[in-house]
Amino acid sequence: MTFQQPHSDTSTSPSMKIYDWYNGPYPARVRIALAEKGLLSQVEFVPVNLWEGKHKQPAFLALNYSGTLPVLALHDGTLIAECTAITQYLDALDGQPTLTGKTPTEQGLIHMMTRRAEIELMDAISVYFHHATPGLGPEVELYQNAEWGGRMRDKAVRGMHYFDKLLATQPYVAGNAFSMADIALLGGLIFAALVSLPIPDECVALHAWHARMNERPSVQAWRAMVAQGQPNS
Missing domain, CATH: 3.40.30.10 (Glutaredoxin)
Known part of the structure; x- marks a missing residue:
């Protein structure tokens, strides 16, 4: 096409x-x-x-x-x-x-935390998906390194623990307001669900944040x- x-x-x-x-x-x-x-x-x-x-x-x-x-x-x-x-x-x-912040400080923090959500969770899960699972099939996955994929799966779990500790001290990923960083972390958890990688039970704050995000009209839409x-x- x-x-x-x-x-x-x-x-x-x-x-x-x-x-x-x-x-x-x-x-x-x-x-x-x-x-x-x-x-x-x-x-x-x-x-x-x-x-x-x-x-x-x-x-x-x-x-x-x-x-x-x-x-x-x-x-x-x-x-x-x-x-x-x-x-x-x-x-x-x-x-x-x-979503991206009004003040220079807000903008800097939101971009920093968005990138952390990508590096520590979303991109790590992507590597796991493409290397340690069937991924998108042989026509797309021309090279796979299962060991590397497994390491990135473990990194994603560590990322969940990192964000759990962060969200135990503040309501949103970049501070006191919903932002692009929250959407990035939510995207990582959407990807995690697709590859059957659950949030660890002990990550209570992350679970609570995730439940709140799922109640937002935008996520429901x-x-x-x-x-x-x-x-x-």
């Missing part, structure tokens, strides 16, 4: 197009951010079947060299990949920076989209 670049006619179409897959853990981060900001209605979602490896095929690689989801496409042809970058764009779009499903691309 081919993927079309966005065009400039905005008279009848949403203002943004996002290439993603409805139940992917990384796309979940952007969909939750969109829901938080009330922007879901402004987006056309273009399905790229993650589990069939369509994001690694030439048609999609022409849009995103990295072969990762999601990708935000604007009507002027601009393409923005990476969850953090897309969330930054969304925050600046309506002049209400609620994402879960509703997953339940509704999406046709294969």
Whole structure:
């Protein structure tokens, strides 16, 4: 299949197009951010079947060299990949920076904790998934190192313990307000559930935080989209 670049006619179409897959853990981060900001209605979602490896095929690689989801496409042809970058764009779009911080200190802390959530949990689980499980199948997983994957699984569990200690002292990942960092950690736990890697029972604060996050309307909106499903691309 081919993927079309966005065009400039905005008279009848949403203002943004996002290439993603409805139940992917990384796309979940952007969909939750969109829901938080009330922007879901402004987006056309273009399905790229993650589990069939369509994001690694030439048609999609022409849009995103990295072969990762999601990708935000604007009507002027601009393409923005990476969850953090897309969330930054969304925050600046309506002049209400609620997810990436208002003050320099808030912005610095949120970016720091977002990156920690990625390194310690989400990316570690991704390596575990791609190396120590069947992953996306032989057409995508051309090289696997099960030992390395196992080490990254252990790193992810250590990351859960780190965030448990952090959340025992503050209500949100970057301090006193919900932010992009919370969405990143939630994305990691969504990925953990997909690979059957549970939060350890002793991580009481992390469990409590996770329960609170699942009650947010934005997360419920994402879960509703997953339940509704999406046709294969």
